[in-house]
Amino acid sequence: MFNLSYLSDPEVFQINRVPAHADFVSEACKSISLDGTWHFLSFFRPEEADTTFLDPAKLDTMGTIEVPGHLQLQGHGLLQYTNTMYSWDGKENIVPPQIPTHQNLTGCYARTIQISRSQLEKEIRIRFEGSESNVILYVNGIFVGYSEDSFTPSEFCITNQLKEGDNLISVMVTRFCSGSWLEDQDFWRLSGIFRSVHLLILEKTHIEDVFLKPILNQDFSLGALLAKVQVAEATADQTVSLFVGDKLLAECKAGDSLSCTLENPLLWSAENPFLYHATIVLKDEKTILDKTTIPFGFRDIHIEGTTILLNGKRLLIHGVNRHEFHCKKGRAISKEDIYADLVEMKRNNINAVRTSHYPNQSCFYDFCDVLGLYVVDETNLETHGTWMVFGRVVPDEHTIPNCKEEWKEAVLDRASSMAMRDKNHPSIIFWSCGNESYGGSVLDSESDYFRSLNDNRLIHYEGIFHDRRYPRTSDVESRMYAKIPEIQEYSKHATKPFILCEYSHSMGNSTGNLEEYVALEQSHPVYHGGFIWDFVDQAFQLDDKNPDNLSGGFGFDMPTDGYFCTNGLLTGDRKTTAKMKEVKYAYSPFPMAGEGNKLTITNRNLFIDASSFLIAWTLLKEGVAVSSGSFKTDLGAGETKTFTLFDPLPDTTETYSVTGEIRLDVATKWAEKGFVIAKHSFLANTVGEVSLPQEIEPFIKGSCNIGYRCEKGVFLYSLFLGQWEAMLTNQGNLLSRPVKLETWRAPTNNDKGNGNTLLWAPYKLASLYQRCTKYHLAENVLSTVIATPSFEAECRYTCHGNTTTLTVLAPSFPTSLPCFGISFAIDKRYHNVKWFGNTVIDTYQDRLCGNLLGIAQEDASSFYTNHNDPQECGNLTDLRYLELTDDQGHGMRIRGEKPFEGSVLPYSCHELENATKKSELPTNDCFYVRILDGQTGVGGDDSWGAPVHDKYLYKGPEGPWRISFEIL
Incomplete structure (x- = not known):
């Protein structure tokens, strides 16, 4: 039987495991x-587990579970999310390498396999691709071996324990072991066999391992391939042959190394991921x-001075961090x-x-090789909670691994298990020693x-920033969430290249100033460059009847760090967001700029020209396309050119704009021909402020209301409330709901x-609280003074034709403010x-996604963004007009004297703020409309203090702010 004391022994991390x-x-x-x-079967503690799963006669008394899968998603134990604190924090007073004794969820798995007589003549292994936090393996009731490290394979030879016919495979997995102290990642704390399991039937003589080392000479004219x-x-009579393609290039005795050379080899890069194929033949x-x-x-990567060179060119990383996560399956994700x-x-x-912060499934690296992605392959190591508390660095005698010899071999085993599995992938350009340890x-x-x-x-290792004792640990200066002035300051005295292994924290409505x-x-x-945190929200979709209810860390086991697991550019159910659109624009390999009738394009690629792309442009007049064209160019890597698109425009007061697009002109493995990889829009002429109606017509003065009748209806203002309350x-x-001044937004996570x-x-x-303290009607101008607990503002109304114009004179504000404008509600039929x-x-003003100027139309239901923690969302920028109509075209048009912002949402900003999840939001019979002079950007350097x-701070309108409303 397995000795359970090994679970808390850091020097016992594997028994009888096949070398990686x-x-x-x-x-x-x-x-x-x-x-x-x-x-x-599951048990609260491993000590409570009985021998049922070791007895083939008792299998029918057991329940069932799906493999791969997590215990917590199949009815065993509770889901739990924490960031830096360990799962047991506040529940048990333990220090490394002790493990929780009160509760250590233990899963006992069993299944029978059939083995034939001929198979017994071969070597038989069982391979667990990933099991959290360990594998304790038995075959036919006999203990075979043990392995820790949740994210690299555990492979065991089981030939000697097998017999012809039925055989019982039994596995115990405990949620916690000493290795859990090394797995304090910012993720959901899950357990069980969550990656695939394979039975391997091998010939006695077989290729056990291959290590390919492609090496380039200095000018890349010659490639050498070393194969171990x-x-x-x-x-002694066995030979190994090496083919590249169908050419035999080397041969040697089994056990020796092979080498060959290729002249003028094609190079692998993310832009052109060319792969050769080495065939190894044993005979x-x-x-x-x-x-x-x-x-x-x-491919070649090395450092010269403070510059990282990839195939001789300065490497630019436009990256992202990615957890293995699926909203229904957790980390048990499929190849698809x-x-x-x-x-x-x-x-x-x-x-x-x-690969934050552990090795991914093997197929991940295959796909990166083929598609073309640079990879930082990260060791499954994080000990955050042993040296940082609430963001403060407080190392003590329990900080691990530090310089503690008893943890050394376990750490090195995790590194070698990753490297030996992944060593042949050209996409991996960095080995990472782990995260925040x-x-x-x-x-x-x-x-x-x-x-x-x-x-x-x-x-790569970021942690030297916190502990400078061993600077050689990392070849680069890697930081998390460094601000731009900090990077600029480092560059003055740089000794290493600088990358941001995490930046642009994309929690909630974020990713500003990218x-x-x-x-x-x-x-x-x-x-x-760096890696955005992170790719997809770690949010579960557990309610099939309400698929939009995506859960953060609240409502499950405690302690928890709540919604801090929802930092994705994609939602948990893989829907895209404006954050991802901003990334696509900012990371574009072809940044563009324009003026008048000219478009300037830079090719930011390192190795490829623009010949496989098509440049398309459209000229728009008042948002409507009036002409277009396309052309090809061989714009070289690193080059910039300016192209004339059309004849110069005549002088006009109408707004002309140009949208340029870069499209694939050939299909790739990841997109079809015609796919747009970059867009940019710019004004083609200079237009001043829009002239709103200057003529004004008289109001109808009543005792309690002031009104204005036009051809299409009546505008009505309540003197008692001091509000514009009707467009009849x-x-x-x-x-x-009546029109009121608006100075609030539902706080974002960054706010x-x-x-x-x-x-x-x-x-x-x-x-929330406004009151009219004074009104005055003179010369067909209605003036009201609106008092709030914080300021006073004067609102002036004039009318002309089917239009009313509101002019707001606001004070100078002592601080920035969330926004300034008006809000009201409109019936849902005007959708x-x-x-x-x-x-x-x-x-938002710091996340403009290229500001693609034009005319667009959407249903009002499209504007709400389903953040796990409801917050400000759905804003539109650079508006010239906004129309809200029913299906017959009736409604209103809103125009600004200058471009304005706005949103149309099914909830008010206060309703959004009051809800902690979507299910708490009310069902309304209206849409809430905000028309704003402006609002503060969303920010994005980080979500816990970065201003x-x-x-991008909004500080109030400059002078009178004027907006008009027309009945349609």
């Missing part, structure tokens, strides 16, 4: 999937014993899920991915191990994190929204 090796398919190995339904092939049960004098084919690529994620990255101009000699030894592989990769970080790449060569037409009152909610509290009160402005929904950049 590359993951490849060979002819001498037959793989049989053991995925599917297993017998299962390990053969099981090799004999004796008469027979082929085994054969395997492994893709490989020639993985491939879809990587295609989505390519389609949004992401060129790099960090402080510093010390153990991590330095891990870095030395990676260097000993001599495989043309760089070493373009400024990307622009920094050009002005500060030491800065090589034959269809009824267009206004479901809460950086303290804006406290600074802006007076404007919350101003939005058709048409606008002339930025056609992208959910834009919105000063230039």
Whole structure:
């Protein structure tokens, strides 16, 4: 039997496990999937587990569970999310390497397999691709082995324990072991066998391992391929042959290394991911014993001074962090899920991915090789909670691994398990020592191990920023969430290249000012870009009847860090967001700029010209296309050219704009021909402020109301309330709620994190509580003074034709404020929204998504963004007009003297703020409309204190703000 004391011993992390090796398919190995339904029992503690799962006669007394899958998603234990604190924090007072004794959910799995007499003559192994937090394996009731490290394979030889006929495979998995102290990642704390399980039937003599090392000479004119092939049960009469394609290039005795050369090899990069294929053939004098084919690529990465060079060019990382996560399956994701994620990255101009914070499934790296993505492959190591509390660095005697020898071998085993499996993938350009595990000699030894592989990769570790004792641990200066001034300051005395392994924290309505970080790449060569945090919300979709209810960390096991797991560019159910659209624009390989009739394009690619792309343009007059064209160019990598699109425009007061697009002119593995990879819009002429109606007509003065009758209806103002309360037409009152001044928005996660909610509290009160203290009607102008707890503003109304114009004279505000404008509600039948402005929904002044100027139309239901924590969303920018109509075309048009902002949502800003999840939002019979002079940007440097950049703070209107409403 397994000794349960090993669970809390950091020096026991594997027993009888097969040494790690590359993951490849060979002819001498037959793989049989053991995925599917297993017998299962769970216990609160491993000490309570009985021997039922070891007895084939008792299997019918057990329940069942699906493999791969998590216990917590199949009715065993509770879901729990924490960031830096350990799952047991506050429940048990333990220190490394102790493990919880009160509750340590234990799963006992069992299933029978059939083994034939002929199979028993071969070598038989069982391989667990991933099991959290360990594997305790029995075959026919006999203990076979043990393994920790949730995210790399655990492979065991079980030949000696098998017999002909039925055999019982039994597995115990505990939620916690000493290795859990090394797995304190910012993710859902789940357990169980969550990756596939395979039975491997191998010939006694087979290819055990292959290590390919493609090496380039200095000018890349010659490529050398070194191949180290390990053969099981090799004999003197066996040879190994190396083919590249169908050409035999090298041959040697089994056990020796092979090498060959290729002249002028094609190079692998994310832009042109060219792969060669090496075929290894093992044979004796008469027979082929085994054969395997492994893709490989020639590429070079090294550092010169403070510059990272990839194939001789300065590397620019436009990356993203990605957890393995699915809203229904947790980390038990499929190959199809993985491939879809990587295609989505390519389609949004992401060129790099960090496997935060553990090795991914093997197929992930295959797909990155083929599609073209640079990979930071990260060791399954994070000990955040042993040295940081509430963001404060407080290392003590319990900080691990630090310089503690008892943890060294476990850490090195995790590094080698990852590297040996993944070593042949050209997409991997960095080995990462782990994440947020402080510093010390153990991590330095891990870095030395990676260097000993001599495989043309760089070493990454962010933690040296917190602990400078061993600076060699990382080849680069890697930081998280450094502000732009900090990067600029570092560049003055840089000793290493600088990357942001995490930046632009995309929690909730965020990812502002991303373009400024990307622009920094050009002005500060030491800065090589970074990886956005992160790709997809870790939000579960557990209610099939209400699929829009995506859960953050609230409502499950405690302690929890709540919604801090929802930081994605995509929602948990993989819907795109305006944040991702901003990324696509900011990361574009073809940034564009325009003026008049000219379009300037820069090719930001390192290796490819623009010949496989089509440039298309459209000239729009008042948002309507009037002419268009397209052309090809061979614009070289790194070059900039300006193209004349059409004849100069005549002088006019009408708004002309141009939209340029870069489209694929050939299909790729990740997108079809014609797919748009970049867009840009610019004004083609200079137009001043729009002239709103100047003539004014008299009001009708009553005792309690003042009105204005026009051809299409009546505008009515309540003198008692001091509010504009009606736009009366034959269809009824267009206004479901009166017009009021608006100075509030539902706080974003960033607003809460950086303290804006406290600074802006007076404007919350101003939005809620308003009173008319004075009104005056003279010369056909209705003036009202609106008092709030925070300020006074004068509102002036004039009317002309079917239009009323509101002019607001606001005071100078002492601080920035969330927004300033008006809000009202309109009946839900006016659900058709048409606008002339930025056609992208959910834009803000620091997240303009390229500001694609034109006319767009959407149903009002399209504007709400389903953040897990309801907050400000749905904003439109650069509006010239906004129309709200019913299906017969009746409604209103809103125009501004200058471009304005606005939104149409099914909830008010206060309803959004009051809800902690979508299910708490009310069902309304109206849409809430906000028409704004402007609002503060969303920010995005981080979500726990970074202010919105000063230039994106809204500080109130400059002079009178004028807006008009027309009945349609």
